[in-house]
Amino acid sequence: MNRRPFEVLGERLIELVITICGISAIVFVFSIFYFVFREGAAFFFHGFKPGEFLASVEWYPTSQSHVRYGALALIAGTFSVTVLAMAIAVPFGLGAAIFVSEFCPRRMKETLKILIEMLAAIPSVVWGFIGLTIMNSLIIRVFDAPIGLTVLNGGLILAMMSVPIIVSIGEDALKAVPDTYREAAMALGATRWQVTYRVLLPAARNGLLAAVLLGVGRAVGETMAVLMATGHAVRIPASLLDPVRTLTATIAAELGEAAVHSDHYQVLFIIGILLFVITFVINLLADLIVKGIRKSS
Amino acid sequence: MSNDAMNPGWGGGRDPGVGDGPTSGRCSPLFSGAMSPRLQPNTHKEPCNDPGRSDPWEKTALLAILVLLSGCLHKTNRQAEGGGAVTVIQCAGSDTIVNVAQAWAEAFADVDPDVSVEVSGGGSGTGIAGLINRTLDIANASRKMTEEERKQARANTGQDPLEHVVGYDALAIFVHKDNPLEEISLEQLADIYGEKGPVDRWSQLGVTMPDPRRDKIIVTGRQSNSGTYFYFREAILGKKGDFRLGTLDLHGSKDVTELIGRTVNAIGYTGMGYATPHVKMLRISKKAGDAAIPPAVSTTLDGTYPIARPLLMYTHGTPSGPIQKYLDWIRSPAGQAILVQSGYVPVTTQLVATGSTPTGDAI
Numbered sequence: 001m002n003r004r005p006f007e008v009l010g011e012r013l014i015e016l017v018i019t020i021c022g023i024s025a026i027v028f029v030f031s032i033f034y035f036v037f038r039e040g041a042a043f044f045f046h047g048f049k050p051g052e053f054l055a056s057v058e059w060y061p062t063s064q065s066h067v068r069y070g071a072l073a074l075i076a077g078t079f080s081v082t083v084l085a086m087a088i089a090v091p092f093g094l095g096a097a098i099f100v101s102e103f104c105p106r107r108m109k110e111t112l113k114i115l116i117e118m119l120a121a122i123p124s125v126v127w128g129f130i131g132l133t134i135m136n137s138l139i140i141r142v143f144d145a146p147i148g149l150t151v152l153n154g155g156l157i158l159a160m161m162s163v164p165i166i167v168s169i170g171e172d173a174l175k176a177v178p179d180t181y182r183e184a185a186m187a188l189g190a191t192r193w194q195v196t197y198r199v200l201l202p203a204a205r206n207g208l209l210a211a212v213l214l215g216v217g218r219a220v221g222e223t224m225a226v227l228m229a230t231g232h233a234v235r236i237p238a239s240l241l242d243p244v245r246t247l248t249a250t251i252a253a254e255l256g257e258a259a260v261h262s263d264h265y266q267v268l269f270i271i272g273i274l275l276f277v278i279t280f281v282i283n284l285l286a287d288l289i290v291k292g293i294r295k296s297s
Numbered sequence: 298m299s300n301d302a303m304n305p306g307w308g309g310g311r312d313p314g315v316g317d318g319p320t321s322g323r324c325s326p327l328f329s330g331a332m333s334p335r336l337q338p339n340t341h342k343e344p345c346n347d348p349g350r351s352d353p354w355e356k357t358a359l360l361a362i363l364v365l366l367s368g369c370l371h372k373t374n375r376q377a378e379g380g381g382a383v384t385v386i387q388c389a390g391s392d393t394i395v396n397v398a399q400a401w402a403e404a405f406a407d408v409d410p411d412v413s414v415e416v417s418g419g420g421s422g423t424g425i426a427g428l429i430n431r432t433l434d435i436a437n438a439s440r441k442m443t444e445e446e447r448k449q450a451r452a453n454t455g456q457d458p459l460e461h462v463v464g465y466d467a468l469a470i471f472v473h474k475d476n477p478l479e480e481i482s483l484e485q486l487a488d489i490y491g492e493k494g495p496v497d498r499w500s501q502l503g504v505t506m507p508d509p510r511r512d513k514i515i516v517t518g519r520q521s522n523s524g525t526y527f528y529f530r531e532a533i534l535g536k537k538g539d540f541r542l543g544t545l546d547l548h549g550s551k552d553v554t555e556l557i558g559r560t561v562n563a564i565g566y567t568g569m570g571y572a573t574p575h576v577k578m579l580r581i582s583k584k585a586g587d588a589a590i591p592p593a594v595s596t597t598l599d600g601t602y603p604i605a606r607p608l609l610m611y612t613h614g615t616p617s618g619p620i621q622k623y624l625d626w627i628r629s630p631a632g633q634a635i636l637v638q639s640g641y642v643p644v645t646t647q648l649v650a651t652g653s654t655p656t657g658d659a660i
Contacts, residue, residue, distance in 0.1 A: 057542060062521050065537035073542070132552070137559055147515050147560050149545065227548065232520065235543035243545055253520045253548065256423040259449065 033276060040269030059234045061264045069267045076236045077244035081226060084155030085162060085219040090212055093166025101174035102196055120164035124224040131157045131229025145241045149231030152240040157229045158222055162215035169214060173207020174200055206290055213286050217279060223248040247271050384619045389417040390424015390437030391524050392550050393466055393568050394608050397639040398437055401627055404635055408626055412619045421524030428611055429453050434620055436611040439524030456614035463627050465642035467592040467605040468529060469569035469578040471554055473561045478504045480580035480589035483533060489516060492539040506562060516544040517553055517565035528606050529566050570640020597642040
């Protein structure tokens with residue numbers, strides 16, 4: 001091979017650049033974790049009561065007489081809204097992804113994809129506005145509830161926000177399955193549904209799981225829409241028609257007011273760490289599940 | 298390198314006739330229409346689309362960018378013609394004040410075109426934090442700065458924050474218009490809002506709701522960086538009191554009446570300027586049995602209405618030229634007329650002179 005020296009150099013340079021890009025992700029994750037933790041660290045080691053934080057519902061950060069930082073109701077709020085959103089969005093999103101990828105006529109597919117991407121581009125504050133006005137009165141009318149700013153409202157809004165992500169990534173995962181798989185299955189006499197169910201879904205499971213996870217990530221991390229749609233009330237919901245408050249909404253609503261480096265400010269950063277831990281655990285579990293699937297099959 | 302890559306025109310390399318010939322004549326009106334005249338000569342150098350490759354989206358996007366660009370240029374020109382640099386006053390804080398502050402800023406643009414006032418909300422705490430961080434010239438607040446905040450401001454800016462009373466706000470208690478309740482006492486409010494308050498049903502107040510299934514009180518409030526939240530907590534529950542858990546903490550003054558207008562069994566507090574046709578303001582008595590006072594300009598000014606508070610603006614020390622002029626104008630009859638239009642209570646000259654607050658013992 002007769003290569004000019006500057007081509008070799010150029011390739012090396014590009015290699016170096018993409019290596020830095022790859023490593024930068026790790027650097028970013030760790031430095032974000034470090035800075036978030038540093039902001040909350042002083043209080044975390046001095047005066048922070050983990051028992052109260054995780055087991056008490058009494059969230060009184062600005063009380064004049066007795067300050068209490070119990071985040072249980074906030075954790076329950078995030079949990080309930082996310083679980084509901086996923087219960088709606090995962091079947092709906094995966095179903096839509098399968099339809100768009102496998103069953104949909106070509107022309108309709110293009111239209112659908114554009115529309116779904118548009119759905120993903122709607123700003124979260126607009127979703128929150130829909131929750132606050134349209135969904136609120138709809139829930140009051142349909143369920144005869146006293147108030148429409150509830151777990152149900154937040155869950156539905158979050159589901160609508162996660163579906164486009166699940167659809168577009170899920171569709172990509174299904175599209176990435178080689179056509180030879182489909183052809184081989186068809187040649188063996190499988191129906192279209194059998195091809196999808198027995199061949200495509202197992203082959204694309206990693207990508208589909210990634211799609212679901214990104215959807216969960218969006219639901220856990222979403223702030224503005226849930227702030228507006230859930231009613232922002234500190235309580236453990238007893239039903240879908242109770243208002244709640246989420247961890248993210250609490251940070252958004254209170255960080256602006258908390259004096260920098262006060263206990264309240266640092267507790268909000270500890271909530272940030274908690275959110276970090278939650279997403280980390282979800283990712284880890286998903287990884288383990290994928291590995292488990294791989295081993296058993 | 299190929300000829301194609303060196304040619305600035307997109308399609309011109311392959312067919313020079315297209316790029317420089319009739320197409321440029323066809324394209325230029327599109328550009329000159331959107332651009333300011335000053336830039337017109339440049340348009341001839343703009344690459345024109347090859348008709349075969351022209352993409353309607355590309356063209357629209359380009360047009361949009363040019364329109365935006367020309368808009369910007371236009372604005373700069375106008376400002377330049379006005380002579381002298383435009384002084385910008387940054388002003389943010391209380392959601393209670395934000396509407397009237399915006400109205401003031403807009404009206405002041407006609408009074409003094411050389412001063413531009415930029416207003417945003419976020420809550421009194423946000424505004425005061427901005428003053429401490431020196432990102433603001435004026436912090437709007439519907440509560441007083443705490444000693445702690447004053448200390449931080451002194452440490453950070455080297456100046457004592459100066460308080461200016463720009464008006465008064467009567468805090469109204471709102472219920473849905475179909476709620477038969479007409480008046481409420483401060484004690485009853487404490488029972489509804491307090492941490493260990495015993496009242497959570499309308500029937501406990503002797504109210505029969507039109508729909509008996511709507512007996513539960515939906516308690517709404519404000520999020521905890523709102524000055525309204527702090528003022529109401531202190532006025533109703535005392536210095537040491539806390540709100541009950543599970544209230545709906547809404548994110549803006551307007552959201553409160555908006556929500557109550559849709560929810561027949563809700564109660565909430567916010568400035569009386571935020572009333573809508575779907576809600577009702579309750580008359581308030583200090584004790585059960587006392588005369589109940591409706592929230593109004595007159596009752597706030599004579600001090601009989603129990604829950605009213607001053608609207609404040611904080612500056613860094615004694616303000617300089619334009620800021621002082623702005624504050625003076627706000628307290629002039631012209632500025633106060635705008636305040637009254639927004640549903641607040643004006644600072645009368647007499648009250649400023651004596652330095653008393655018209656709000657009775659609730660403050």
